[in-house]
Amino acid sequence: MGSIEKIIKEITHQNPKADVELIKRAWNVAENAHKGQKRASGDLYITHPLEAAYTLSQMYLDEATIAAALLHDVVDDTPTTIEDIEQEFGKEIAFLVNGVTKLGKIKYRGVERQIENLRKMFLAMAEDIRVVLIKLADRLHNMKTLEHLPERKRERIALETLEVYAPIASRLGIGQIARTLQDLSFPVVFPEEYAWLAEHVKEEYQEREQYLKRIEPTIRKELKKEEIVPIEINHRAKGYYSLYQKLLKRDMEFSRIHDLIAMRIIVKDIKECYGTLGVIHKKWRPLPGLIRDYISLPKPNGYQSLHTTVFCENGKITEFQIRTPEMHKAAEFGIAAHWAYSEGGKPDKGVVMQNPRLAWVDQLKNWQKEVTGREEFLESLKIDFFKHRIFVLTPKGEVLDLPADATPVDFAYQIHTEIGNQATGAKVNGKMVSLDSSLQNGDVVEILIQKNKKPSEKWLGYVKTSGARAKIKQSLRRKKIGFAPEHREARLKIYARDRVGLVRDISAVISGSDINILNITSDAKSKDAPVIINVSVQIKDRTKLSRLVTKIKNVPSVEEIEHQFVG
Ligand code: MN
Numbered sequence: 085m086g087s088i089e090k091i092i093k094e095i096t097h098q099n100p101k102a103d104v105e106l107i108k109r110a111w112n113v114a115e116n117a118h119k120g121q122k123r124a125s126g127d128l129y130i131t132h133p134l135e136a137a138y139t140l141s142q143m144y145l146d147e148a149t150i151a152a153a154l155l156h157d158v159v160d161d162t163p164t165t166i167e168d169i170e171q172e173f174g175k176e177i178a179f180l181v182n183g184v185t186k187l188g189k190i191k192y193r194g195v196e197r198q199i200e201n202l203r204k205m206f207l208a209m210a211e212d213i214r215v216v217l218i219k220l221a222d223r224l225h226n227m228k229t230l231e232h233l234p235e236r237k238r239e240r241i242a243l244e245t246l247e248v249y250a251p252i253a254s255r256l257g258i259g260q261i262a263r264t265l266q267d268l269s270f271p272v273v274f275p276e277e278y279a280w281l282a283e284h285v286k287e288e289y290q291e292r293e294q295y296l297k298r299i300e301p302t303i304r305k306e307l308k309k310e311e312i313v314p315i316e317i318n319h320r321a322k323g324y325y326s327l328y329q330k331l332l333k334r335d336m337e338f339s340r341i342h343d344l345i346a347m348r349i350i351v352k353d354i355k356e357c358y359g360t361l362g363v364i365h366k367k368w369r370p371l372p373g374l375i376r377d378y379i380s381l382p383k384p385n386g387y388q389s390l391h392t393t394v395f396c397e398n399g400k401i402t403e404f405q406i407r408t409p410e411m412h413k414a415a416e417f418g419i420a421a422h423w424a425y426s427e428g429g430k431p432d433k434g435v436v437m438q439n440p441r442l443a444w445v446d447q448l449k450n451w452q453k454e455v456t457g458r459e460e461f462l463e464s465l466k467i468d469f470f471k472h473r474i475f476v477l478t479p480k481g482e483v484l485d486l487p488a489d490a491t492p493v494d495f496a497y498q499i500h501t502e503i504g505n506q507a508t509g510a511k512v513n514g515k516m517v518s519l520d521s522s523l524q525n526g527d528v529v530e531i532l533i534q535k536n537k538k539p540s541e542k543w544l545g546y547v548k549t550s551g552a553r554a555k556i557k558q559s560l561r562r563k564k565i566g567f568a569p570e571h572r573e574a575r576l577k578i579y580a581r582d583r584v585g586l587v588r589d590i591s592a593v594i595s596g597s598d599i600n601i602l603n604i605t606s607d608a609k610s611k612d613a614p615v616i617i618n619v620s621v622q623i624k625d626r627t628k629l630s631r632l633v634t635k636i637k638n639v640p641s642v643e644e645i646e647h648q649f650v651g
Contacts (some may be wrong), residue, residue: 085131085135086134086135086137086138086141086167087134087141088107088108088111088134089380090138090141091107091137091138091141091150091325092104092108093106094141094142095107095132095141095147095150096404098144098240098583100146103147105149105273106147106151106156106173106309107147107150107151108170108175109151109173110150110151110152110155110177110283110307110394111154111162112156113155113158113172114130114133114154116128116459117132117162117164118158118159120129120160121161121162121371123229123232124229124232124233125229126232127229129157132157132222132225132226132229133153133154133155133156133157134154135221135225135228136153136154136156136218136221136222136225136560137151137153137154137221138223138399139221139224140217140218140221140262141152143217143221143258143417144203144261144417145214145217145437146599148176148177148180148214149180149214149217149218150370151173151177152177152180152181152184152214152218152296153218153222155169155173155177155181155222156181156184156185156249157222157312158181158217159181159182159185162189166182166185167180169181170345172247172406172416174241175382178532179212179323180214180215180218183209183210183211183215183218184215184218184219184222185214186208186209186210186526187206187210187215187216187219188219189526190202190206190209190526191244191426191481192240192244192247192481193215193250193480193481196484198301198483198484199247199248199484201475201483201484202247202248202475202483203248203251203255204475204483204485205253205472205475205483205525205526207252207253207621208245208473208474208475208525209475209525209526213243216252216256217258219249220252220253220258220261220265220506221261222299223245223249224261224264224265226241226270226341227241227242227245227268227269228373229263229266230242230268230272238272239272240267242268242272242273245268245269245272246265246266246269246270246325247252247266249265250262250265250266250269253265253382254385254417255384255385256385256413256418257385257386257387257418258416258417258418259387259415259418260416261418263323263325265504266323266324266325266326266502267323267324267325268325269325270325270328270564271324274328275565277328277456278324281324281331282324282327283490285324285327285338285344285601286300286339286424288344289321289344289345292344292345293321293345294428295318295397295402295616296319296345296347296402298397299397299402300317300347301346302315302397302620303317303326303347303349303364306363306364306366306367307360310359310362310363312351312356312359312360312363312421314347314350314351315350315351315409316347316348316350317347317348317350318348318350319346319347319622320335320345320346320349320405321344321345321350322341322343322344322346327341327344329437331411333601333643336431341372341527342374342393342401342402342403343393343403346391346402346403346404346405347402347403347404347405347594348403348404348405348406348407349405349406350407350408350412351406351407351408352408352409353408353496353629354408355636357379357390357406357407357408358379358390360390360405360406361375361392361406364394364404364406365371365390365392367395368394368395368396368397368402369394369395370392370393370394370395371393371394371395371401372395374391374392374556375390375391375392375393376389376390376391376468377390378390378391379411384416385415387414387415387552387557388407388410388411388414388415389407389408389415390404390405390407391403391404391405391406391407394406427494446567466546468537472486472584473486473487473488474486474487474489474523474524474525474527474529475525475526476490476495476523476524476525476526476528476529477526477527477528477529478529478530479527479528479529479530482547482619483573484498484499484637486498486523486548486549486553487548487549489522489523489548490522490523490528490549491519491520491521491522491523491542491546491547491548492507492510492512492521492523492531492547493507493519493520493521493546493547493552493556494516494523494548494549494551494552495510495523495529495552495603496510496531497547497549497552497556498549498551498552499558501534501555503531504531504539504552504555504556505538505539505555506534506536506537507519507532507533507537507539508532508533508534508537509531509532510529510530510531510532511532512528513527513528513529514526514528514529515540518545519543520545530593537557537558537561539556539559541556541560543556544557548597548635549563549624558595560597562600562601568629569622571600571622571623571624572620572623572624572625572649572650573602573620573621573623573650574620574622574623574634574648574649575618575619575620575647575648575649576617576618576619576621576632576633576636576645576647577616577617577618577646578590578616578617578618578644578645579614579615579616579641579642579644580614580615580641580642580643580644580646581614581615581641581643582615582641583640583641584604584615586615586617586641586642587604587606588641589619589639589640590604590617590619590636590639591604591619592643593632593633593635593636593639594619594621594636597631597632597635599621599622599623599626599628600621600622601617601619601620601621602620602621602622603617603619603620604617604618604619604620606618614643620650629647630647633647648649
């Protein structure tokens with residue numbers, strides 16, 4: 085249980101010069117604001133922000149983050165406004181509290197295929213890693229007290245935790261929180277699977293735990309011969325949820341899971357890590373293909389350790405994980421540990437020194453590259469790798485990823501070409517807006533349509549996505565072609581060796597030449613015979629037609645083309 089004294093003790097222990105006054109002021113304001121409020125559990129409401137703040141203090145976070153955690157529910161649940169917070173605590177803390185409040189509005193409604201966009205939207209709206217961390221600490225305590233809520237609410241929150249919060253914690257390398265969130269959600273979301281697992285795993289766990297205890301003295305003795313004195317030897321049991329995930333991949337056979345409980349050896353530096361690995365391999369034969377050097381090649385989220393699986397005493401297959409204390413801390417606190425390390429005057433600079441750009445930074449950058457096509461270095465806590473993107477919702481809760489300043493027209497075409505073509509107006513967050521207005525992160529957008537309506541040429545003046553632009557042009561062209569008597573119909577008979585994507589490539593060449601396809605069919609007689617693709621197009625003259633034929637001849641696997649005008 086957290087308390088304000090414990091929080092202060094934690095932060096002054098890490099940094100004797102910490103701004104304790106700030107924490108106390110935040111505590112007073114929060115306690116006053118929540119006075120008389122209770123949690124569903126019957127506890128005083130203030131226990132909740134207190135627990136969140138305590139979690140963050142244990143993760144080496146700065147005073148502003150801890151103060152904001154204490155205040156995180158004040159704006160939503162009490163008469164205190166964000167302006168009050170800003171006046172009392174300044175812009176930074178008000179920004180953090182406001183961010184947490186905004187994120188509270190993102191809800192997972194079970195639309196599976198957009199889940200990755202929802203995670204991105206979460207990060208984009210947070211704007212600052214610390215907002216994400218407060219939200220994770222907030223969710224962690226809510227999950228710990230979930231039993232007091234009605235069943236349906238429990239299920240919704242647990243599912244959201246499993247699909248949104250735990251994966252974000254995991255990507256940020258915060259193993260401790262990711263694991264706890266998973267294991268708290270798992271029994272709620274998958275009660276039967278959990279019951280099955282709990283029943284089958286208990287003995288297995290106990291047995292392996294005892295076994296590891298028995299071999300510990302042997303390990304110490306072997307290490308001593310090489311003058312390695314481990315800082316700590318312990319074992320970690322795999323979380324139920326990740327065990328379940330792994331069992332699904334291994335036909336539910338426990339015998340095929342070697343890291344149900346892994347032996348963990350913490351030694352003082354990297355040299356000793358490899359030394360320890362050597363000692364273990366000398367004593368016990370490793371299973372081929374299961375040696376993992378995550379020190380040289382960290383996981384994408386920054387995780388570092390050596391893993392090996394050996395035929396241990398009595399032939400028992402056993403996994404060992406070897407790491408330094410810095411790596412251990414980074415594995416538990418991830419991005420937060422990295423942040424703490426980068427602050428001057430804090431202990432444990434080791435990881436940063438060895439690995440100045442933790443891999444998660446690269447991963448975040450890759451996301452950024454993916455969505456913006458630009459490479460920018462992420463230097464601060466500011467989440468700006470999505471600043472050129474926005475994430476907006478359909479009324480059903482699907483999340484669409486669009487460029488910044490995208491309009492309802494872009495949105496409409498992203499949903500479906502016909503929704504775009506027939507769009508007549510849009511509602512954003514329930515209010516009518518014009519089709520050229522700019523959408524914002526988190527907007528709920530609804531498109532109004534009219535049957536047989538055609539797109540307007542004006543739209544080309546403001547759409548932001550190339551997809552919408554191309555589809556508008558295509559539709560306008562089709563409209564014009566209908567009134568273009570100088571066009572004639574030509575037929576092409578294309579002989580080609582069949583392959584995946586052939587028809588798609590051919591139609592792309594034709595559309596890319598601004599030529600309207602009237603019809604396209606393909607028929608393959610047998611597997612080895614060439615495929616024949618029949619295309620009819622609307623085309624102006626012979627020159628255009630022969631140019632098109634030349635272009636199609638360049639499409640891979642096309643062998644011959646017959647062409648003629650019809651009528
Ligand atoms: Mn809260």
